[in-house]
Amino acid sequence: MLQDSGLVLREGFRAPQDAEAMALLRAAGAIPLAVTNISELCMWWESYNNLHGRTNNPYDSRRICGGSSGGEGSLIASAGSVFGVGTDIGGSIRMPAFFNGIFGHKPTRGLVSNKGQYPPARDDSLDACLVAGPMCRYARDLAPMLAIMAGPRASMVPFKTKVDWSKMTVYYMADDMGGALCTPVHPEMKDAVRKVVRYFRETHGSPVAELALDEFRYSAQIFTARLAGANVPSFASELALLKGKVPVWRELFRWLLRRSSHTLPALALCLLEWLSPKKGHPSLVRMLARADVLRDRLDALLGSGTAIFIYPSHPEPAPFHYQPMLKPFNYAYTAIFNVLGHPSCQCPVGISRTTGTPLGVQVVAGFYKDNLCLDAALEVEKAFGGWQQPPTK
Numbered sequence: 001m002l003q004d005s006g007l008v009l010r011e012g013f014r015a016p017q018d019a020e021a022m023a024l025l026r027a028a029g030a031i032p033l034a035v036t037n038i039s040e041l042c043m044w045w046e047s048y049n050n051l052h053g054r055t056n057n058p059y060d061s062r063r064i065c066g067g068s069s070g071g072e073g074s075l076i077a078s079a080g081s082v083f084g085v086g087t088d089i090g091g092s093i094r095m096p097a098f099f100n101g102i103f104g105h106k107p108t109r110g111l112v113s114n115k116g117q118y119p120p121a122r123d124d125s126l127d128a129c130l131v132a133g134p135m136c137r138y139a140r141d142l143a144p145m146l147a148i149m150a151g152p153r154a155s156m157v158p159f160k161t162k163v164d165w166s167k168m169t170v171y172y173m174a175d176d177m178g179g180a181l182c183t184p185v186h187p188e189m190k191d192a193v194r195k196v197v198r199y200f201r202e203t204h205g206s207p208v209a210e211l212a213l214d215e216f217r218y219s220a221q222i223f224t225a226r227l228a229g230a231n232v233p234s235f236a237s238e239l240a241l242l243k244g245k246v247p248v249w250r251e252l253f254r255w256l257l258r259r260s261s262h263t264l265p266a267l268a269l270c271l272l273e274w275l276s277p278k279k280g281h282p283s284l285v286r287m288l289a290r291a292d293v294l295r296d297r298l299d300a301l302l303g304s305g306t307a308i309f310i311y312p313s314h315p316e317p318a319p320f321h322y323q324p325m326l327k328p329f330n331y332a333y334t335a336i337f338n339v340l341g342h343p344s345c346q347c348p349v350g351i352s353r354t355t356g357t358p359l360g361v362q363v364v365a366g367f368y369k370d371n372l373c374l375d376a377a378l379e380v381e382k383a384f385g386g387w388q389q390p391p392t393k
Contacts, residue, residue: 001014001015001032001035002014002015002035004051005038005118005119006037006038006039006040006041006049006052007041007241008050008051008262009239009240009241009261010241011051015118018116019115019132020116020151021113021132021151022116023116024149024151025085025145025148025149028148033080034075036069036071036072036075036084037049037052037053037070037071037074038067038068039067039070039263039265039266040239040262040263040265040266041119041235041266042089042119043068043235043265043266044067044068044263044266044269045068045070045091045324046064046066046067046265046322046324047064047065047069047074047096050263054321055070055071055074056074057099057100057318058074058077058078058100058390059077059100059101059351059356059358059391060318060355060356062320063318063319063320063357064318064319064321064323065096065099065100065318066095066097066098066099066318067092067095067096068092068096069084069087069088069092069093069135070096070099070100072084072085072096073086073096073097073102073104076100076102076135076136076137077100077101077102077137078390079389082136082141083134083135083136083137083141083145084135085133085134085135085149086104086133086135087114087117087130087132088104088106088130088131088132088334088338089121089126089129089130089131089338090129090223090334090338091331091333091334091335091338093105093133094344094345095331095334095346096135097135097313098313098346098348098358098360099314099317099357099358100358101351101360101387102135102137102348102387103136103137103141103346103347103386104133104135105133105134105135105142105146105343105344105345105370105373105374105377106334106343106344106345107131107132107146107149107343107370108131108156108341108367108369108370109128109129109131109341109367110128110131110153110341111131111146111150111153111368112131112133112146112150112153113132113151117132119238122230122233125226125229125230126232128341129226130338132149133146133149134149137386138381138386138387139347139377139380139386140378142374142377143159143371143374146159146370147159156368157368157369157370157371158371159371159374163371163372165200165205165206165379166204167306168200168204168206168306168307169208169209169301169306169307170201170209171208171209171210171302171307171308171310172193172196172208172209172210172311173193173211173213173216173311174190174194174210174312175190177212177214177216177217179217179218179219179332180217182315182327182329182332183315183316183327183330184315185312186315186316186317188317188352188359189312189313189314189315189316189359190312192349192350192359192361193310193311193361195384196310196349196361196380197310199379199380199383203379203383204379213297213298215291215297216294216336218290219332219333219335220329220331222287222288222290222291222294222336222339223331223332223335223338224272224287225283225287226339228273228276228278228279228284229280229288231279234270234273235266236248236270236273236274239262239266239270246262246267246270248267248270248271248274251267252267255267265324265325268325268328291339294336294340295340298340298342298364298366299366302365302366302369303366303367304366305365305366305369308363308365308372308376309363309364309365310361310362310363310364311333311361311364312361313333313346313360313361313362314330314334316330317355317358318355318357342364342365342367343364343370343373344363344373345362345370345373345374345376345377346360346361346362347360347361347362347380347386348360348381348386348387349361349380350384350385351388361380363376363380
């Protein structure tokens with residue numbers, strides 16, 4: 001199938017074989033319908049590129065569908081397919097699932113093979129962040145899809161264990177405690193978190209507790225430190241297919257003249273990478289140390305499999321096209337869990353009264369406790385209706 005990754009230099013390229021996760025799904029009877037739109041080289045959270053154009057949000061075509069798996073999210077939400085596969089290195093499953101009002105699960109790191117993806121991670125530290133996972137309208141489709149995609153590793157997750165929610169503690173945070181690089185969380189997003197927590201408490205008698213984990217305020221810095229600390233070619237090299245580097249300043253000038261082969265977010269990422277501290281810099285070391293502290297704190301709460309953590313999927317409902325350039329680090333609400341490695345499932349929680357687009361929360365669990373995320377998704381769907389058909393006019 002087509003595998004151009006939204007890059008003009010790869011126009012027309014077809015993968016020689018299925019990625020391992022896709023091969024497992026095909027062997028189980030799944031029928032691929034299409035390869036859907038993404039951001040250029042999968043590194044932005046709005047899906048447009050110079051090969052296939054821009055994909056819109058089915059609830060409001062003026063707004064983004066997310067990225068990088070945005071075309072998949074938009075198609076599934078529009079009932080164009082039953083389910084789909086996304087990849088997630090910083091939220092590329094969960095953000096499109098959120099903006100389009102469907103379910104999207106980022107599995108525990110290493111649970112699903114990354115073999116056959118493009119662009120590849122090229123480094124163990126990034127490979128641990130990158131993972132493929134299921135996207136679907138109905139929560140009940142998540143578990144069978146994930147069990148198939150995990151292949152021989154599926155036995156690491158207790159899919160068949162019945163969850164007694166009366167004995168599960170529900171931890172939550174309604175925001176990142178004031179991170180400097182992210183915009184404030186929309187009141188309706190905070191309310192969605194509290195509604196989900198209240199449902200578990202009132203329906204199941206689950207113990208609930210609000211957390212104040214200060215490390216979350218550094219989520220964006222932690223994620224960028226993870227990228228900067230990896231032994232990989234520069235993004236400018238990836239854009240040039242590792243044959244030299246894209247001349248960024250020249251391409252920016254060409255972009256102003258509408259003649260560049262690259263999108264503005266891709267060129268901006270090249271500049272950010274160039275300006276950022278390099279591997280070994282004390283600021284990066286400090287941020288990665290914060291990640292280790294946060295991972296340990298979450299493990300202490302979630303590792304035994306007796307708790308989940310509820311967190312916003314994003315600071316706000318789907319923004320208008322191009323607005324992500326004004327708030328580029330809002331992806332940090334999902335990206336932090338790529339660095340930490342915990343499973344995280346985006347669940348729709350109704351429609352915003354102010355924007356008419358979906359609301360949602362992330363359900364996070366301990367390592368290889370993906371079944372808790374998926375069972376919680378069933379509960380959230382039952383309580384709040386799950387996917388709601390986009391308007392037809």
